[in-house]
Amino acid sequence: MTGGDGRSDPKRELWLAWYATVAFYSLYAVVFFVVTRTQPPGKPWYGPVEVAAWFSGHHRGLLVGFALIFVLGGLSATSIALITYSIRRMSVSRAFAYSYLILYAIAAVPGFLFICVAMTVGAMRPGRDPAVLRWLYDLGFLSFSGTMGVFLVGSLIWMTAILLDQNRVFPKWFGYMNLCNALTEVVVAPSWIFHGGALAWNGTIAWWINVVVFGLYTGVFITLLRRMILREDFGRGPLPDLAPTMSGPGEAAAEVAAA
Amino acid sequence: MTSAGGGTAVAAATGPATGSGHVPGQPDMWFFVVFESLIFTSYFCVYLFHRARHEGAFLQGQSHLVLWLGVLDTVVLLTSSWAVARCVQHARAGRHRPALRAAVLTAACGLAFLALKLVEWARLIHMGRTFTSSEFFQFYFFLTGIHLVHLLIGFVVLGVLVRRLSDRERPSQQAVETCATYWHTVDFFWVLIFALLYVVR
Amino acid sequence: MRRITGEQVIFWALPLVAVMWLAAFLLFPGFLPPMSPKWSAARVAAFYRDHTSRVRYSMVLFNWFCVALIPVLMLIVERMRGMAHRTPVLRYCVIGVAGAAPIAFLTSTIFWLLAAFRPDRAPSLTQLYNDLAWITFTCGIPFLVAICVFLAVSIYLDQQDRPVFGRWVAHFNVLIAVALVPAGFAGLTLSGAFAWNGLLSFWVKNVAIAVWILVMAVVLGRALPRHHEGLGTPA
Numbered sequence: 141m142t143g144g145d146g147r148s149d150p151k152r153e154l155w156l157a158w159y160a161t162v163a164f165y166s167l168y169a170v171v172f173f174v175v176t177r178t179q180p181p182g183k184p185w186y187g188p189v190e191v192a193a194w195f196s197g198h199h200r201g202l203l204v205g206f207a208l209i210f211v212l213g214g215l216s217a218t219s220i221a222l223i224t225y226s227i228r229r230m231s232v233s234r235a236f237a238y239s240y241l242i243l244y245a246i247a248a249v250p251g252f253l254f255i256c257v258a259m260t261v262g263a264m265r266p267g268r269d270p271a272v273l274r275w276l277y278d279l280g281f282l283s284f285s286g287t288m289g290v291f292l293v294g295s296l297i298w299m300t301a302i303l304l305d306q307n308r309v310f311p312k313w314f315g316y317m318n319l320c321n322a323l324t325e326v327v328v329a330p331s332w333i334f335h336g337g338a339l340a341w342n343g344t345i346a347w348w349i350n351v352v353v354f355g356l357y358t359g360v361f362i363t364l365l366r367r368m369i370l371r372e373d374f375g376r377g378p379l380p381d382l383a384p385t386m387s388g389p390g391e392a393a394a395e396v397a398a399a
Numbered sequence: 400m401t402s403a404g405g406g407t408a409v410a411a412a413t414g415p416a417t418g419s420g421h422v423p424g425q426p427d428m429w430f431f432v433v434f435e436s437l438i439f440t441s442y443f444c445v446y447l448f449h450r451a452r453h454e455g456a457f458l459q460g461q462s463h464l465v466l467w468l469g470v471l472d473t474v475v476l477l478t479s480s481w482a483v484a485r486c487v488q489h490a491r492a493g494r495h496r497p498a499l500r501a502a503v504l505t506a507a508c509g510l511a512f513l514a515l516k517l518v519e520w521a522r523l524i525h526m527g528r529t530f531t532s533s534e535f536f537q538f539y540f541f542l543t544g545i546h547l548v549h550l551l552i553g554f555v556v557l558g559v560l561v562r563r564l565s566d567r568e569r570p571s572q573q574a575v576e577t578c579a580t581y582w583h584t585v586d587f588f589w590v591l592i593f594a595l596l597y598v599v600r
Numbered sequence: 601m602r603r604i605t606g607e608q609v610i611f612w613a614l615p616l617v618a619v620m621w622l623a624a625f626l627l628f629p630g631f632l633p634p635m636s637p638k639w640s641a642a643r644v645a646a647f648y649r650d651h652t653s654r655v656r657y658s659m660v661l662f663n664w665f666c667v668a669l670i671p672v673l674m675l676i677v678e679r680m681r682g683m684a685h686r687t688p689v690l691r692y693c694v695i696g697v698a699g700a701a702p703i704a705f706l707t708s709t710i711f712w713l714l715a716a717f718r719p720d721r722a723p724s725l726t727q728l729y730n731d732l733a734w735i736t737f738t739c740g741i742p743f744l745v746a747i748c749v750f751l752a753v754s755i756y757l758d759q760q761d762r763p764v765f766g767r768w769v770a771h772f773n774v775l776i777a778v779a780l781v782p783a784g785f786a787g788l789t790l791s792g793a794f795a796w797n798g799l800l801s802f803w804v805k806n807v808a809i810a811v812w813i814l815v816m817a818v819v820l821g822r823a824l825p826r827h828h829e830g831l832g833t834p835a
Contacts, residue, residue, distance in 0.1 A: 207788060257736050264637070313431065316427060
């Protein structure tokens with residue numbers, strides 16, 4: 141595999157993936173929180189009449205917002221690819237990297253495909269039977285926040301890899317933060333049981349606190365991925381730390397090209 | 400858990416480091432402790448908020464809890480904390496056999512707590528007080544349940560502790576202290592839960 | 601004696617599988633011409649009552665073989681190893697979406713099969729399954745768009761004397777990605793070019809997928825023998 145001829149930054153593809161990751165999560169947040177307003181989620185205790193009203197109130201936003209996800213949702217693979225790469229850079233077995241890749245590739249299906257389909261089908265026919273609309277409403281919200289396994293196991297895999305890693309790709313405290321993220325998947329489990337209260341799919345504990353933890357986690361790993369790319373030396377040993385004088389990708393590229 | 404904490408430290412200290420700076424164990428574990436404490440605190444706030452709104456119903460629910468069982472739970476976990484602290488002391492002095500014995504005692508206390516908790520749950524469920532029967536018990540089972548998950552993770556951590564203790568080639572006091580820190584946190588959370596659910600009436 | 605890698609086996613299975621896909625497509629009574637989203641529930645129910653067998657057999661066939669695209673996508677990923685990339689990140693991107701892509705098709709076959717399973721149920725429920733199937737099939741394109749984009753980017757970044765795929769393949773993938781985009785908006789309207797039976801969301805999208813498979817098969821076939829020597833190259 142021939143490397144670049146020195147003119148192009150060998151970290152180019154890593155930066156492309158990283159900027160695509162930032163773009164994807166920004167789009168995701170805007171679509172779910174602003175355009176479709178499906179987060180914070182609708183109330184689980186709604187009867188068919190209220191659900192029908194919810195759909196008509198959110199009609200345009202649902203159809204437009206989820207159309208955007210239908211087109212651009214595949215960008216989610218860039219963050220998965222970067223994280224898989226980061227695990228591969230560690231001193232642990234590649235089994236960890238490939239497990240993570242597969243788990244999160246599957247995660248796209250409950251992660252956005254189901255809610256996109258359920259909400260689009262719900263919104264496209266305003267005259268649909270309200271009882272059926274409530275079935276779609278449940279399918280959308282529960283498949284979105286209640287499918288816990290992939291994220292639970294995936295986070296544990298990343299955590300284990302980080303804690304065992306001797307190449308110092310990520311700080312150990314982030315390994316523990318993966319445990320916190322995995323535990324949010326345990327905390328959300330009661331949302332399959334309750335129609336209201338703190339543990340329902342829109343509850344203070346099962347949604348609000350969980351989303352704060354997940355949001356912090358996501359912000360942190362995006363930042364840490366950036367630092368990893370800056371530090372990357374394409375070797376097999378421990379990743380060097382960032383020197384205090386380094387200020388951006390340009391300098392890092394110059395360093396690597398000169399090495 | 401061999402290398403020093405993250406950030407921009409220049410060189411990683413490996414081998415029998417006794418923990419950098421003034422903090423026992425890996426500083427990264429303290430991040431976890433603080434973060435989980437914040438999360439638990441927020442759960443407790445939600446509990447107290449709901450309790451304030453339906454005080455009568457909550458008091459009624461609380462009356463079905465057996466106080467002395469809660470006290471016993473607390474004593475068992477405090478003993479386990481004492482045991483793991485002794486383990487750290489022995490390990491620091493190089494007394495590996497006593498350290499291992501103390502670690503086993505810690506695990507035994509943990510198992511005792513687990514057994515007591517399951518018995519208590521079984522009793523409540525038998526009486527008809529389940530996860531879904533009332534708002535108080537929703538919180539009770541949730542808080543004790545999530546605590547139990549932390550305890551189960553604690554057994555894994557103890558396993559790591561025992562492995563690092565037995566590893567004569569790369570002894571790491573820091574790893575031992577890190578695991579102990581986690582165990583103390585599990586105990587700490589229980590004391591708070593005990594105070595909130597059993598005692599405050 | 602030449603080492604048997606099996607890649608030729610996977611590759612030559614593609615025409616056979618493509619025949620299955622085409623057969624399923626032609627057999628399904630709802631594709632030619634495509635069912636209209638504006639049909640009433642009663643008309644949809646009547647459709648499933650009248651064409652039960654054809655729906656069932658075509659969708660079972662499709663269900664069996666739609667995932668057969670994955671090995672072919674993996675052949676492409678293997679060719680990407682020969683590209684002048686410093687890291688496997690772009691390969692991981694393609695693998696990351698290759699799994700999810702056929703799942704959209706698979707899920708839509710499940711909904712169509714469900715619609716045909718009890719043709720005498722309440723028409724509003726049959727219409728629901730029909731809607732779910734069509735929306736999943738038509739709008740479930742994010743992974744296909746992503747594959748095209750990732751491939752195009754990979755080829756643009758493959759700057760060496762003998763690139764694995766010619767640059768025109770990258771332009772072609774961009775074109776296909778653009779052709780697929782309108783189908784994502786099929787939920788917004790029940791009639792017109794964007795509706796699931798419309799020019800853009802049905803004809804352009806499905807023809808684009810077919811052309812992509814055809815062109816990439818030819819390109820892949822040409823790239824295969826050349827790389828028998830390069831099989832020992834580490835990642």
